Amino acid sequence: MTAATRRPDWEAVGLRREEYERVCGLLGREPNPTELRMFGVMWSEHCAYKHSRPYLRRLPTAGPGVLRGPGENAGVVEVAPGLAAALKVESHNHPSAVDPFHGAATGVGGILRDVLSMGARPVALLDSLRFGPPDDPQSRRLRDGVVAGISHYGNSVGVPVVGGEVLYEDCYRANPLVNVACVGLLPSSRVFTSAAAGPGNPVVYAGARTGRDGIGGASFASEELDEGSAEADRGAVQIGDPFAGKLLIEATLEALDTGAVVALQDMGAAGLTCAAAEMSARGGVGMVLHLDRVPRRERGMTPTEVLLSESQERMLLVVQRGREEEVLKAYRRWGLRAEVVGEVVAEPVLRVYDAGQLVVELPPSALTQAPTYRVPEQEPEARRALRDADLSGLPQPDLTEALLRVLRSPSVVGKRPIYTQYDHMVQLRTVVGPGADAAVLRLVEAPPRGIAVSVDGNGRIAYLDPWAGGAGAVCEATLNVACVGARPVAVTDGLNLGNPERPEVAWELAGVVDGIADACRVLGVPVVGGNVSLYNESERGAVYPTPVVVCLGVLEDVGCAVPTGFQKAGDLVVVVGSGQVSLGGSEYLRVAHGRVAGCPVRADLELHRRLVDVLVRAAQQGLLRSAHDLSEGGLAVALAEACVAGGVGARCQLSPELFGRRTDVALFGEGPSRVVVSVAPERYEAFAELCARSRVPIRLAGRVGGTDLRVQLAEAEVVVPVEDLRSAWEAYR
Amino acid sequence: MRDPRFAVVVFPGSNCDRDCLHVLRDVLGYAAQFVWHETEDLSGFDAVLLPGGFSYGDYLRPGAVAATSPVVRAVRRFASLGGLVLGVCNGFQVLTEAGLLPGALLRNRTPTFRCEWVHLRVERTDTPFTGLYAPGEVVRMPIAHGDGRYHAPREVLEELERQRQVVFRYVDAQGRTTLDANPNGSVHHIAGVVNAAGNVLGLMPHPERCSEEVLGGQDGRRLFESMHRWLRERAAVAAGRSG
Structure with a gap:
């Protein structure tokens, strides 16, 4: 040579x-x-x-309770007088692509030791996973290997896996994403460096x-x-x-x-x-x-x-x-x-x-x-065209069938067969475990206080509009935490993108970070740490830019944690928050029309801040019987999930004045800052007044009761027995 | 009369040791403390708990290495002298490996790890561990294991059933032993067994995980309370006899 x-x-x-x-x-x-x-x-x-x-x-990165921000092995924030939580997320994408079991298992081990390095005892794990569609045997093999690896390490080490999310998209086929987050607890006076x-x-x-x-x-x-x-x-x-x-x-x-x-x-x-x-x-x-x-x-x-x-x-x-x-x-x-x-x-x-x-x-x-690099950012033309796609002419399918299809979609379907493989109860803190909007852990050190954690992110939205995806991930994670009644106190973010030397990925990175930064600034929630995984590409191209945001919240009384499901016949069903929805990047558009296109809704961050505050206060005042955030699948899926979780039906009438004229948009349109709650009739007035004072819009949608979910909108009506919703939602594959 | 004293064994790899101590000491107010796996001295204790977890990494077979540990040698003597021994999950596996209980715990039928609430039927209330349950009562407890499928040879099973050593069985909410209600494929739906003498109990479900309402149920609490009451009564009888 x-x-x-x-x-x-x-x-x-x-x-x-x-x-x-x-x-x-x-x-x-x-x-x-x-x-x-x-x-x-x-x-x-x-x-x-x-x-x-x-x-x-x-x-x-700064905030009133922040004891350690980014730059250390994990962020640390005070959650009760004298008690702090360490928080960190990390990716193990490349190792998991090659060896899903060990790649994921060591991802768990590594994040535990990051939290341990702050002097904290790890008390909870969450995982945010992305794979190719499960009908592809290779994707299923990766998923099952990753789940087994997390289960193997987490169970043996005695740290409960209390929550997470699993979403599927073609772009993750050869490059799955495995982000694992850990929360630890330590005395505020003894934070290590x-x-x-x-x-x-x-x-x-x-x-x-x-x-x-x-x-x-x-x-x-x-x-x-x-x-x-x-x-x-x-x-x-x-x-x-x-x-x-x-x-x-x-x-x-x-x-x-x-x-x-x-x-x-x-x-x-x-x-x-x-x-x-x-x-x-x-x-x-x-x-x-x-x-x-x-x-x-x-x-x-x-x-x-x-x-x-x-x-x-x-x-x-x-x-x-x-x-x-x-x-x-x-x-x-x-x-x-x-x-x-x-x-x-x-x-x-x-x-x-x-x-x-x-x-x-x-x-x-x-x-x-090491040196840092700035690559000129360039939005690809094709992406802009995708976002500008006109969706108004889409044919409307049978809505009942569409609802069942969206419920059965692998990203929406219940993940019980996954989370029962994780010990989610060890350490005796889990008050609300996996499957809810956010997990709730009691603090035996400071009863009756608790913490809530959720991890969220939507790569499809970030692909169409990186800012909307970044801000949306913060909004969803904070809203999930607020839905159980906890006040968000800190987030940590995991960014997963392609090759940053390409101008298109640089544009995605800039947008996603700006979205997270803008949202956190308006919400007053600091980013106490994070992780970036780049070069998530294969011959098939880059993954969608995928921000995942872990939010930690504090609950004054774990006894006041608000459940996801409808509780009692006769309660009023109310849609709270933003009225802005779009089919852009929605699950429905993907499932029913096979498309990833359109313009996602950008969060109204000021409204989101008020919404989070209203939910926390309503929970503290005992005004809410249930609360569930609207995410993939929109209002229809949120109603269905609240019915399935509560084992009871609901009858809703959506007025076109409040919910729009196009039925599929009203049912399946997605947008940040929306929650469906149920309220006892005698509490409705107090709740409505609280919302009005905070300028948070509410729309009365119907009542809990019966054994069917019935949703009427203009001339269209969707009627599905709760049992059918359940079997669709349990069609895990 | 002296309050009964509970020992919670800590093996390297135990991960429910702190949970058990929390329930005994902080929830129930009992005298309880950890004992290290290297100790051979259990004097002064009235009951010993072998907690859940993955003792010594469970590398050979669950519980196999722990069964040869110094503390389990001590537990064997302790049991032979009539002390109460409770093995939960990995602790149950240790007790079968040590020969203190019959049978073995094999890989789940599914064969994945399963963590969920199950229903159990209390088959016997005349043991030191179940005195506060009602006969045939259906209770809810969480399980969390990958190797919980109880197995024993036919003649051992027959003996177990004849001697009424099956204390807990997996059932549905109505108390029926259906296939679906058996989470791991255990033979005869067995979730927990006691030795012939009645002072050593092993079960796969976790009573310490359901001893406080905030965690979703309190059916496990009565198991510890039963032990405590039984020990106090025994001590009272002994005191009466010696007095």
């Missing part, structure tokens, strides 16, 4: 020529091969957010031993998937051990209780390299590490392999000098390895020795100072 055809070293580790030159500039010399590999992973999109960082600055401090303090490695698995995983996550991925990249997928993960949680919490721990971080993407570099850089100090002291699973590992291994269930800690034995003892009591592998030094340098030989010497901040 001649020099002219050989792949340059920097390219082999995933760097560009100008990035390599920047590395040389930062070091004042060329990096050695080990150092070059470290730069390769640390400057990957996955670790460095090279294309997303400029946009993420737009997100509002990852910033190393105290020259002379020992650096402790704890947890599982280091093997050759997952080497280069972060770089792999920063490339597009191709046909060969399944075989060639399997070595880049880590294997999780939930038993070791469980021990690591218990041992770490015990170690933190000693009071001897100064800082800690999970060894996740880019393993020891990333943990040592980030901890040092955040603390403005350096670290000396001795690789021969790192517990290993395999013989003959090179320094590069030890530094880059992404073996799971490992933590790096900085401990007060002289107290290391207390920390080591906690880990060893739980049967885990724990060794002093180095020490903090004042000089900002990362100096790594292997058997006495210096193998790496560089400033830690160089590893965390």
Whole structure:
């Protein structure tokens, strides 16, 4: 091979020529091969957010209860006096495409340790999943593998999976999305940091031993998937051990209780390299590490392999000098390895020795100072045409048949066969579990208070209008939390897009982030952290830009949590909030007409803020018998779900003056900021007055009762027995 | 009279240990504490709980490694001396693996993990664990397991039924042992069994998950209350005899 055809070293580790030159500039010399590999992973999109960082600055991150915002391993927000919640979402898309079971399982493990790194005990998991249609055996295999992986890890580790969403779309066939969120609880006075401090303090490695698995995983996550991925990249997928993960949680919490721990971080993407570099850089100090002291699973590992291994269930800690034995003892009591592998030094340098030989010497901040890129944003012409499509001439199908079809659609259908595979009750906090608008967990530390969590996002809407998709995800997540009666206090976002070097994806990224930022600013809900997964592309093209937003809310009294389903015959059915709906990007348009087109409704954020407030206050005052947000499938599906959940029918009459003249738009049109509630007749006046004072529109739609759902609109009438709704909604496949 | 003392065993991988302690100590106000899997000393305790979870990772077979642990050696002696032993979920698996209860728990028929509420029929109320239930009462409890299909050879089953050792059976809301009401394919719809002496109970459902109304039901609470009452009565009889 001649020099002219050989792949340059920097390219082999995933760097560009100008990035390599920047590395040389930062070091004042060329990096050695080990150092070059470290730069390769640390400057990957996955670790460095090279294309997303400029946009993420737009997100509002401050708020009254925020104890830690973005930049740490998880956001932390106060949820009761003296009690805080840590919150984080992370994607494991690429590994799950290659090995759905282990990819998803390690995604769960990683997010648990992010939350643990703040000093919190993980108390809840949620998952937001996207796959190709389930009639495709390959998509079903991916889905079932991912669900089994989440179930395997979550159940064993004893953290309940309390909620989530599963949506299906062609664009996710070869590139599924697996976003997992975790909530942890900790005393507000004891929030830990990852910033190393105290020259002379020992650096402790704890947890599982280091093997050759997952080497280069972060770089792999920063490339597009191709046909060969399944075989060639399997070595880049880590294997999780939930038993070791469980021990690591218990041992770490015990170690933190000693009071001897100064800082800690999970060894996740880019393993020891990333943990040592980030901890040092955040603390403005350096670290000396001795690789021969790192517990290993395999013989003959090179320094590069030890530094880059992404073996799971490992933590790096900085401990007060002289107290290391207390920390080591906690880990060893739980049967885990724990060794002093180095020490903090004042000089900002990362100096790594292997058997006495210096193998790496560089400033830690160089590893965390990857360049950022701005790609010119360009909306594709075809997208604009899709959005401008005229939907007014669509033929109207039989509405009853359409309702059953939408209910049976894989994205809408009940997900019980999935969530019964997850232990959603362990830890005895789950007051409202999966299947509701939001999960509700009691806080035994601060009774009768509770927290509510929901995760939401709609890629189809974001595909047609990125801003509407970003803002819509925030609106839906906050509304779900408000529907159970909780006040939203923080969100964390997971962004999943294609190759950011393409102007079209840059345009999507900008729009989605702006939508999230605008919504959070108006709602006064801070973004306390997030995750960005790019290069979600295959030969079939990019996935829809898919923002998922996790919202955390606080409920004053878990006893006042509002159920989803209708409760009592005679109660009034009221549609609350925005009257703006569109078939653009709707589930109905997809299912009944096979199209993804049209212009989605952009949220009226001021109205949304008032709606959230009204729902929380109405719940506190006991005015609501049930509440359910309108999302995929619009009003018709929300009514059907409220009937199925409550086991009772409803009779509704939608006046064309209030709901519009086109029946399918009224029934299946979608738009943010809409809720269907049921109210006892004697409370209606108080509820209507509350809404009027807050300028939140309400539309009286009918009454709960009977065994059928009857909806009359102009000359059209839909009548379906609740039993038929139930069997359609339970047609999981 | 001394209040009965409960021990909750902590194996590496137990994950319902904290839940059990919460119910015993914080909800019911009983004297309860954790005991570590390496202890061989259960003196001073009147009842021992083996909680749910994945002890030692459940790598070989659920409960198999735990069955050889120091604390289970102690539990065996404890049981032979008449102490009350309750194994829930993984704890039940440990007790069968240890030979303290007959039968075995195999992979669910479905064969996925299942977490949901089920109905149980209380088959016996003359045990230390069920005194506060009504005979034949149908109760609701959650299950959460992947390996809960009770199995035993025919002669063992016959013996179990003859000795009335089946304490809980999976049923529908009306108390009927239908196929649909059996969540894991357990033979004879068995959800929980007691040993011949009556002082060791294992069950797959989680009574600690239904001991507070806010969590959706309280039918499990009476199981712990039954144990507490039975221990107090036994202590009173013993005190009367020695006094």
